[in-house]
Structures are given as C-alpha cells and as structure tokens.
Amino acid sequence: MSIQLITPTLAYKSQLNAYKDEFPYSPNGIEGSSQLVLANNIEDWLNQVEKNRHWDTVHEGWMPAEQYIAVDTRNNTIVGMLNFRKELNEYLLNYIGHIGYSIAPSKRRQGLGTIMLELALIEAKKFGLDRVLVTCTDDNIASAGVIENNGGVLEDKRVDPGDKKLTRRYWITL
Numbered sequence: 590m591s592i593q594l595i596t597p598t599l600a601y602k603s604q605l606n607a608y609k610d611e612f613p614y615s616p617n618g619i620e621g622s623s624q625l626v627l628a629n630n631i632e633d634w635l636n637q638v639e640k641n642r643h644w645d646t647v648h649e650g651w652m653p654a655e656q657y658i659a660v661d662t663r664n665n666t667i668v669g670m671l672n673f674r675k676e677l678n679e680y681l682l683n684y685i686g687h688i689g690y691s692i693a694p695s696k697r698r699q700g701l702g703t704i705m706l707e708l709a710l711i712e713a714k715k716f717g718l719d720r721v722l723v724t725c726t727d728d729n730i731a732s733a734g735v736i737e738n739n740g741g742v743l744e745d746k747r748v749d750p751g752d753k754k755l756t757r758r759y760w761i762t763l
Contacts, residue, residue: 621689686722702735
C-alpha cells in the first residue's frame, strides 16, 4: 500500500464525512483530526484547519499545527488522519505531544499507523525539529507498537488530568 500525507481539501469532502461517520461519536473527537467531529460542516472544518496553521489565527489555547489526511495513492482514498503540532505548550508537552493520528476503523491492522508516523517524522525534520514527542493511552497497545516501530523511547507515564487516563510519553530522535 502506498500512503501519502496531504493537506485536506474540499475535493475530499465526501470522504472526510465518511471518515467521520466511521467512528462512534465521542466528545473528545477523533485523534489527529483537529476536532473534525465538532465541525458543522467540512467547509468550516477546512477553514479552521487553515487558521490553526498560523500563530495569529490559531484556535485559542492551541499551538500552530499542520493537518494531514493519509491517502492510499492506489485509489485516492482517505485511510487516516494526522495532526502535527510544530511547538508544544505545557499541556501538550506533558500529555499530548507533537503528533496525533487515527486510522479508519475499517483500515486498521494493516501497518498504516507505522507508515503514517514514519511520514510525519520526515515532515518534522522539514520543520527543523530534532526530536518529537508522541503519546498514547497506556491501554492502546496498537499505538504503542506504532510509536516503538518508529524508534520511540518511553520516557514515562503520566495521568492526563483532562481524561484521567494513564498516558505513555515517547520521544523519537530524528
């Protein structure tokens, strides 16, 4: 499978809606999607994604970030989403990290997360980072494997005060 990280556009509107529909509703949203589930429509979400790329327009309390969709280039379909935060505030440093991602439930267990994170690490180098923090909940064994497959070294585990879940914090040197 050939995967590419690309910036989402309106051309993927129906696929973005289908991606959102593939997940059970959660007020916490879909990992790595810049709160796709909370958007009124794809146009509003794309507008917010663009605003979140820049310091002067980023959502209050957030850090500038790049939003990507992971596309299978063989059939031009979305298989995952990935959000890359260029800098970390205190909360991101302690519990969330630089990179958040999700895989469509119908596309899991195919190694896509490992490929997506590998591609994100290439992007991180382009932004001048020499290491990135990637986290997952302690019970998310699949995500821990993805991070470890990409050279993640576990620093520690912390309880996130937001969701009260134990979070694994991994550093990956680029």
